[in-house]
Amino acid sequence: MTAHNWIDLAQDAETGIETLRAHFTGHAYDPHWHDSYLVGVTEQGVQQFNCRRARHQSTPGKVFLLEPGELHDGEAPSAGGFTYRMLYLDPQWLTRELGALFEEAPADSQLSFASTLASDPRLAQATCNAFHSLHSGELRIVRQSALDQLLEQLTGHLHWRQRYRDDPRLPLVAHRAREYLHAHGQLDISLNELSQACGVDRFRLSRAFKAAFGLPPHAYLVQLRLARARRLLARGEPTAEVAVALGFADQSHMGRWFVRAYGLTPALYRKRCTKLPDA
Structure with missing residues (x-):
């Protein structure tokens, strides 16, 4: 800011x-x-x-x-x-x-x-x-x-x-990858692991995923974690605990991504939503 x-x-x-x-x-x-x-x-x-x-x-x-x-x-x-x-x-x-x-x-x-x-x-x-x-x-x-x-x-x-999920324009492999990310979003997922779960090589997976959702899988995973972070922070969950629970390296790692996406820090967002001091 x-x-x-x-x-x-x-x-x-x-x-x-x-x-x-x-x-x-x-x-x-x-x-x-x-x-x-x-x-x-x-x-x-x-x-x-x-x-x-x-x-x-x-x-x-x-x-x-x-x-x-x-x-x-x-x-x-x-x-x-x-x-x-x-x-x-x-x-x-x-x-x-x-x-x-x-x-x-x-x-x-x-x-x-x-x-x-x-x-x-x-x-x-x-x-x-x-x-x-x-x-x-x-x-x-x-x-x-x-x-x-x-x-x-x-x-x-x-x-x-x-x-x-019923849109025929989106390839099935992209849907499978998105479902996998939503189910395992807090884990340190590798692109190889994701491609194996979808039954294609990682290059085809990345192309199909970006064509379907506008972001490559790794960027989508970050956005998924940030969206979940907003929900948890708005409920008053401590910032450091949210970062760990969602698979970020640490609180500052989550904070850098949060500011780039939303324009304010996780702590300030939590404070504005809950009136609670950062914990």
Whole structure:
């Protein structure tokens, strides 16, 4: 974090929704993904990012929408940087809350955003209102009303789609490798071990995996560990214990990757989410 960059993050205790307002100049963060649905609004400047194999530029008033697992980065292409506010919505919470607005979900499906960037003033206003009510700790009824308004505006940008594991565009070997990483992500996995588990040589595996998920296996494993670290830290788990449990060499090793992906240290993230001092 430089003198010109800043992050203000909090977590709503009732819903688990994280609210983040931040400003970046130049390079903001490396390619990474989240377990949450991201709904954000650019306040100032140009927010440039790559997602869904395309480059996007979000300018003031535009809403950016990212699904869990979608790889994205961030940078400021112009002087003055960019400022944005964002909500991290838990997938289970979002699906449950939208149950009253959508018909029953088709089998083996999940909610998906129709586009990554939207010019929708009503959605932008609803996002800002929800952010303010949660971030500033408004009365419970005010927070709930603001979230209901956000959900109502989001319905026009959401649809049901088949889950990734049933997507015929992704080779079976890439799915097997991803499942293996999710099941053994805390271990010191070698590329040879992963390729043997998938029944192909490591060169074919790496090509297939990157084509399917946008990252080579080793980088995906790091992102998987970081996503799990966020969940554990948000629950108040000590930073050093989280690093060891997830297979990082030590706390500073996890910290370096965490800052590159999210722009703040694990200890600061834990403190903002739990109000607990680092342990």
